[in-house]
Amino acid sequence: MLRWLGWWAGLALWSAVAVARADAVAGRTVARDAGDLAETTTAPAETVPTPVEEAIPIDEAQEAALIREVGEGFAIKRTPHFVVAHNVAQALSDDLTQRLERTYSAIYRFCGHSTIDAHRPSRRLAVLFFNDRSDFDRFAATIGFPAANTYGVYNEPTNRSAFFNVATDPGMIELQQGVAAARANLEQMNQVLREIRGRRTVVEVEFADGRRVQFTRSQATAEIASTRHRLARIEQRRENLIQYVNRSIIQHEIAHQVLHNAGVHVRGARNPKWVVEGLAMMFETQPGAEGAGIAGVNQMRLQDFREAVAGGVPSAGLGPDHFLQAVAAGRLVPLERLLTDSSLFTGRGEHGTADYALAWSLMHYLHRTRGEMLAAYLRELGQRQPGVPVSSADELALFERHFGPPDESLTRRWSSFILGLAVRSTSYR
Structure with missing residues (x-):
């Protein structure tokens, strides 16, 4: 009888790690293998080719300040509209900077197509890209950002975005190591079976949880x-x-x-959180010819929306009545609270996921059905001044001035529109 130490019990755990990581709601980052690191801060700054639009002028003082901020071992990479301080492999930094520029272009195409006022920044936007998760966590601590279970952040006071190579995240490392060990054990088992003679030979497998199971050659x-x-x-x-x-x-x-740098949101002003998050989620989809979010539906947020409405029951045939029932049951917040309660977007988990889905859905609905009104609403928000408080009553009054009262009638129209959108499977589900 041959014995083999099994590992199947661990596969469910590794899978759960991947799924849990994919459920994070707010700030996060990119993933690829790290490769060789940039070795010196004195290397010439690399520049991504300039598109038809003129690049923002180089600001060497800005670049020097970024290097001082992150310390030795970082290099500067320029794009037409961004300056990135990083210590990752070139392939990884190339992938990031291409995505930065595509998103930048998509936003301005979107704003132009939607007649949303958006000016061009006078300085390149600063991004920090850390190879190690621990360095990202240390940076997050300096700005007071709770980095646990996140992969990146835009910090409004410092006007910096920061990301890290997610391949260095402990959960991803554990997943990678587990998969590698599993593959090695599979090959070892195949080798053992090749050496067995006879169809009736029995193989005893000891699982990771201590169970021992006997297999014939064919069963194994x-x-x-x-x-x-x-x-x-x-x-x-x-x-x-x-x-x-x-x-x-x-x-x-x-x-x-x-x-925030285009003036759609005002840095330091009271920007409604549902607007800030709702607009950002319009750009989570793959950019298209007219800009991300114009023709596309954010399928991840749509599925989150439908799941919150359904409450665990089959989601076919959902309508406004089901949405109102979900609000009454506490799975979704009422429209008035969505418009006024910024604390909704500080949480994670099921409620946080539902709140983000609501913000996306309302923004998507208004853009698709009330585009001119939305542009006018955003223009008025763009006139707010930093540090000036805005009451909940004022927030509701502004919304009502552009879209009508946030009552059951609007709620039914909005939820009916979103629940009528076609659902497609997503690769990260």
């Missing part, structure tokens, strides 16, 4: 094939998580930075 072969299939699914979830972080999270945080 079938189990290995099944486990290879499960492992492939887990590896796909890992790749999907990378794409989720790489696309949705970076574009979300950079959208915050661009919109």
Whole structure:
């Protein structure tokens, strides 16, 4: 009898890590293998080719300040509209900077198409890109940002975005190590089976949880094939998580930075949080010819919206009555609270996910059905002054002046429109 130390019990744990990581709601970052690091701060600054639009002038004082901020071992990478201080491999920095520029262009196309006032910044937007998760955490602590379970951030007071190589996140490292060990064990088991003679030979497998199971050669072969299939699914979830972080999270945080520097949001002013988050989520989708968010539906947020409305029951045939029932049950907040309560967007978990989905859905609805009114509303918000308080009553009055009262009638029209959108599967689900 042959004995093999099994590992199947660990696969569910590794899969759960990947799924939990993909459920983060707010600031986060990119993922790829790290490769060689930039070795010196004295290397010439690399510049991404300039598009048709003229690049923002180089500001060497700004670049020097960034290097002082992050310390030795970082290099400067320029794009037409961004300056990035980083210590990652060139392939990783190239991927990030291309995404920055695509998001920047998508936002201005979106604003132009939607007649939303947006001016061009006079300085390149500053981004920090750390190779190590621990360095990102230390930076986050200096700005008072709770970095746990996040992958990046735009910080309004410092006007910086910061990200890190998610391959260095402890959860991702654990996942990568587990998958690698599993693949090695599979190959070892195959080698053992190749050495077995006779169809009736019994193989005893000891699982990670202490269970021992006996297999014949054919049973063990079938189990290995099944486990290879499960492992492939887990590896796909890992790749999907990378794409989720790489696309949705970076574009979300950079959208915050661009919109705050374009005057759509006023830095230091009381910007309604549902507007700030709702607009950023319009740019989590892949940019299209007219700019991200114009023709596309954010399928991740749509599915979050539908799940909150459904409350765990089958979601076919959902309508406004189901939405109102979800509000009454506490799964969703009323429209008035969404418009006035900024604390909704500081939480995570199921409620945080639902609140973000609500903000996206209202922004998407107003853009698609009340575009001129939305542009006028954003123009008025763009006239607010830093440090001037705005009461909840004033916030509601401004919304009502442009869109009508936030009552049941509007709630029904809004929820009916969103629940009528076509649902497609997403790679990170």
